[in-house]
Amino acid sequence: MKKLAVIIPCYNEEAVLYESYYRTKQALSSLPVPSEIIYINDGSTDRTREILDDFARQDNTVKLIHFSRNFGHQPAVTAGINHCDAELAVIMDADMQEPPELLPDLLHVQESEQANVVYCVRKSRIGDSKFKKWTAKAFYRVLNSMSEIDFPLDTGDFRLIDRKVMDQFNQFPERGKYIRGLISWVGFRQVPFYYTREARIGGSTKYPVSKMFTFATGAILYFSKKPLQMATGLGFIAVLIGIILALWFTLGKIYGFSNAETGWTSMITSVIFFGGVQLLTVGVLGNYIGVLFDEIKARPEYIIDEKKNFD
Ligand code: UDP
Ligand code: MG
Numbered sequence: 001m002k003k004l005a006v007i008i009p010c011y012n013e014e015a016v017l018y019e020s021y022y023r024t025k026q027a028l029s030s031l032p033v034p035s036e037i038i039y040i041n042d043g044s045t046d047r048t049r050e051i052l053d054d055f056a057r058q059d060n061t062v063k064l065i066h067f068s069r070n071f072g073h074q075p076a077v078t079a080g081i082n083h084c085d086a087e088l089a090v091i092m093d094a095d096m097q098e099p100p101e102l103l104p105d106l107l108h109v110q111e112s113e114q115a116n117v118v119y120c121v122r123k124s125r126i127g128d129s130k131f132k133k134w135t136a137k138a139f140y141r142v143l144n145s146m147s148e149i150d151f152p153l154d155t156g157d158f159r160l161i162d163r164k165v166m167d168q169f170n171q172f173p174e175r176g177k178y179i180r181g182l183i184s185w186v187g188f189r190q191v192p193f194y195y196t197r198e199a200r201i202g203g204s205t206k207y208p209v210s211k212m213f214t215f216a217t218g219a220i221l222y223f224s225k226k227p228l229q230m231a232t233g234l235g236f237i238a239v240l241i242g243i244i245l246a247l248w249f250t251l252g253k254i255y256g257f258s259n260a261e262t263g264w265t266s267m268i269t270s271v272i273f274f275g276g277v278q279l280l281t282v283g284v285l286g287n288y289i290g291v292l293f294d295e296i297k298a299r300p301e302y303i304i305d306e307k308k309n310f311d
Contacts, residue, residue, distance in 0.1 A: 002087040004028070004035045004107065005063075006100070007080030009073055013094040014047040015203035020094050021055055021062075027100040031107060033088075036061040038080045043070035056308040064308040073206070074177050074215075075302040077157055081169055083310065089166060091157045091179075095200040097127055098158040102195055106160045109193050116188035118160040119152055119180075120195050127199025132212075139216050143181075146224040151184050152192060164188060175294060175301050178219040221291050228288065231281040238277040245270060 006024060010017065021037075028035040039052050039062065049066060056064040065079055077091055090106060092098050098120065109118050125133050140153045157180050161169075168186045169179075184190070207215070220227065245266070251257075 002033055004033050005084045005086035005089045006037045007089055007091045008094050009040045009042055009076030010048050010094045011042040011206045012044045012046045012048060013203060016095050016201050017051045019201055020096055024100040027103045030104060036063060038063045038084060040076040040080050041066045042076040043067045060309050063310055065304055066306045068303040068305045071302040074179055077179055078177055079302050081166055087163045090160045097197050097200055099198055106193060110160050113191045115191040116162045116165050117183060117190040118193050119155050119190060120158040120193045122154045122197045123194045125197040143219055146220060146226040149185055151181060176218055176222055178222050181219060181223050221287055227284045231284040234277050235281055238274055
């Protein structure tokens with residue numbers, strides 16, 4: 001019998017944990033396979049730690065990892081995958097935006113399709129703000145147009161993965177993990193599963209705009225070299241405009257169709273334009289150097305304070 005693990009990262013989720021645990025347990029008990037839950041407490045500062053400790057004390061199918069501080073959603077999911085010894089795993093959020101009641105269907109699709117990955121595509125999002133829906137939609141399309149891999153659109157980390165994929169994932173040495181991208185990248189047999197993303201059952205989002213922005217730029221930096229090519233392209237255009245302007249003013253002087261002395265506007269425009277192009281190019285380079293810097297330091301992605309119910 002294959003075992004199924006549900007990986008749930010939690011950051012300050014005291015408002016949702018009881019209901020979340022109850023509903024997940026309900027869904028798991030209806031499955032024909034043995035199961036367990038792996039909670040990762042990502043340095044919560046509310047009662048999340050105590051609540052999860054209680055679950056783990058009463059229920060030995062609850063495995064628990066406490067981080068030493070808040071490391072972020074992706075490191076938390078990474079820790080879950082790294083510590084999973086089951087044949088199948090589902091990555092879920094604590095807030096029930098991805099209903100655990102879908103677990104039997106997910107498992108069914110995996111079995112009937114013999115899939116290594118069942119990725120869940122959002123047909124619609126009930127709970128999220130207009131801003132979030134719009135930026136998320138735009139992000140997945142921009143990323144796709146920039147990277148060489150075709151990522152499935154409107155697909156988060158909510159997905160079922162098998163041992164083969166987890167073993168490959170555990171081999172990745174890179175620290176900045178864009179997990180949904182990496183899982184697409186490994187290949188094997190991947191099939192979609194369509195669902196409606198619900199509203200959060202309580203608490204508030206742990207992804208403010210600043211975190212969303214870091215997440216999105218990280219994904220682009222790790223999966224695309226397009227920004228570098230675009231910087232080169234921009235430089236090229238700037239040089240071309242420079243040559244045309246130089247010719248225009250020189251010939252204009254000779255043949256008298258342009259009076260360069262009064263060209264304050266053209267001068268200031270070109271200074272701003274070329275200055276902008278240079279700053280932008282340096283900025284893009286700087287971002288990639290930042291990524292290299294982080295990777296070369298090779299610090300651990302997360303630090304564990306305590307583990308429970310792992311034998
Ligand atoms: N999360 C985490 N660490 C963080 C931020 C979020 O472990 O630094 C968890 C959070 O508890 C939740 C999941 O990641 O289970 C997704 O976060 P959230 O639901 O707030 O994001 P949203 O659905 O609004 O994008
Ligand atoms: Mg959520």
